[in-house]
Amino acid sequence: MTDHHLAEFNVARLREPLDAPSMAEFLALFEPINALADSAPGFVWRLADGAADDATGIRPYGDDVIINMSVWESREALWDFVYRSAHLDLLRRRREWLLRMAEPETVMWWVPAGRIPSVEEARERLGRVRRDGPGPEAFTFREVYDAGGELVRS
Amino acid sequence: MDDVEAIAALQDPVRRRLYEYVAAQDHEVGRAEAAEAAGIQRTLAAFHLDRLTDAGLLDTVFRRPAGRTGPGAGRPAKLYRRSAAERVVSVPPRDYRALAELLAEVVAEVGGEEILERLARARGRSAGAAAGPGEDPRRGAEGTGAGPGAGPGAGPGAGPGEGGDAGPAEAPGGGPNVDGVAVGGRVEAALAARGYEPYREGTGLRLRNCPFHALAVEFPPLVCGMNLALLEGLLDGLEATGMTARMDPRPGECCVVLDSKNNHS
Numbered sequence: 001m002t003d004h005h006l007a008e009f010n011v012a013r014l015r016e017p018l019d020a021p022s023m024a025e026f027l028a029l030f031e032p033i034n035a036l037a038d039s040a041p042g043f044v045w046r047l048a049d050g051a052a053d054d055a056t057g058i059r060p061y062g063d064d065v066i067i068n069m070s071v072w073e074s075r076e077a078l079w080d081f082v083y084r085s086a087h088l089d090l091l092r093r094r095r096e097w098l099l100r101m102a103e104p105e106t107v108m109w110w111v112p113a114g115r116i117p118s119v120e121e122a123r124e125r126l127g128r129v130r131r132d133g134p135g136p137e138a139f140t141f142r143e144v145y146d147a148g149g150e151l152v153r154s
Numbered sequence: 155m156d157d158v159e160a161i162a163a164l165q166d167p168v169r170r171r172l173y174e175y176v177a178a179q180d181h182e183v184g185r186a187e188a189a190e191a192a193g194i195q196r197t198l199a200a201f202h203l204d205r206l207t208d209a210g211l212l213d214t215v216f217r218r219p220a221g222r223t224g225p226g227a228g229r230p231a232k233l234y235r236r237s238a239a240e241r242v243v244s245v246p247p248r249d250y251r252a253l254a255e256l257l258a259e260v261v262a263e264v265g266g267e268e269i270l271e272r273l274a275r276a277r278g279r280s281a282g283a284a285a286g287p288g289e290d291p292r293r294g295a296e297g298t299g300a301g302p303g304a305g306p307g308a309g310p311g312a313g314p315g316e317g318g319d320a321g322p323a324e325a326p327g328g329g330p331n332v333d334g335v336a337v338g339g340r341v342e343a344a345l346a347a348r349g350y351e352p353y354r355e356g357t358g359l360r361l362r363n364c365p366f367h368a369l370a371v372e373f374p375p376l377v378c379g380m381n382l383a384l385l386e387g388l389l390d391g392l393e394a395t396g397m398t399a400r401m402d403p404r405p406g407e408c409c410v411v412l413d414s415k416n417n418h419s
Contacts, residue, residue, distance in 0.1 A: 080405050082374075083374040083375075083378075083403065084403045084404060084405045084409075085403060086401075086402070086403075088374060088375065088378060088401060088403045088409060089400075089401040091374070091375040092375045092378060092379040092382070092401065094375070095265070095267065095268075100265050142372070
């Protein structure tokens with residue numbers, strides 16, 4: 001397991017452009033929450049493009065969809081950051097700033113430790129979970145597979 | 155061991171006392187500590203603690219006493235903590251969990267979080283109002299009347315051990331304000347009665363147990379959002395105007411923390 005890391009990719013459709021007044025609170029959360037991720041136990045890497053130190057400038061799904069990608073040492077490490085840190089309150093309030101999407105918004109998959117996944121690869125994995133549902137190559141927290149391809153029973 | 159046998163292991167009053175003591179601690183408990191807390195001999199405590207472990211109600215770990223490492227540090231001590239496994243017995247058979255999971259899935263899929271939070275807040279409010287003194291809250295007499303478990307919502311954590319030791323008539327932080335003391339005690343008792351296992355930290359209350367754990371693990375934002383609204387409503391119903399609920403999740407605990415407004419920046 002330690003020779004693999006868990007990659008996570010998610011997309012979010014904005015209610016309004018990030019510079020709209022209604023989005024100010026959301027925008028202000030980026031820096032502290034990203035900093036929280038960077039210092040979280042088991043954090044390996046997250047997608048960022050230069051100046052802003054976040055991924056909001058990368059919009060492969062169109063102007064109104066932002067993306068997020070990160071790599072973690074384990075499922076537990078990612079879980080504790082996503083659901084057992086200040087990040088949870090952001091998730092709870094996400095509908096104030098983000099629209100619901102009919103399709104899955106998140107995907108996870110295992111990568112060899114040390115390899116950083118590309119956005120291209122991430123899009124392909126999300127497409128897979130949207131098309132075929134969760135499987136060993138592309139899954140969600142509701143149905144997790146280990147690096148050996150086995151379904152994890154919680 | 156099946157659930158009925160596991161729960162039956164608690165029938166013995168001494169064993170139950172030991173279980174409740176270990177469950178209420180924020181640390182792993184050694185035999186000597188448990189024996190002292192239950193007021194029994196160490197060998198007897200060891201026997202019952204191991205029975206509880208066999209029943210799957212406690213887990214054991216072996217650890218050297220703090221600060222002692224390396225050769226000559228002695229044998230690691232056997233320590234006990236509450237097992238994370240849930241035990242449920244229902245006669246006749248009922249399966250509310252499967253129903254709850256399905257309903258949670260529906261709420262998530264239709265995006266009904268706001269409605270869920272509104273209803274949870276209302277439910278918390280009426281539970282708080284019912285658990286409150288039902289009279290002038292300034293009297294401060296509820297320290298004797300409304301102890302843990304006295305509310306109508308007496309939940310799984312309403313055993314004699316929880317909250318009782320903490321003394322329901324003290325406010326978190328123990329401020330000089332007599333009113334605040336009474337209200338804080340009422341909040342603590344109401345939380346204990348609902349199985350939250352509150353404990354003091356700084357000027358606030360943290361909650362050691364999540365009564366909705368299995369669902370919260372499966373639908374975190376949904377269930378934790380509901381829980382926050384429920385507790386906001388509870389504070390409201392208890393007229394605990396000096397306290398606020400906010401999310402501050404930590405691994406292994408409930409996602410909500412309650413702050414005293416007066417003392418919190």
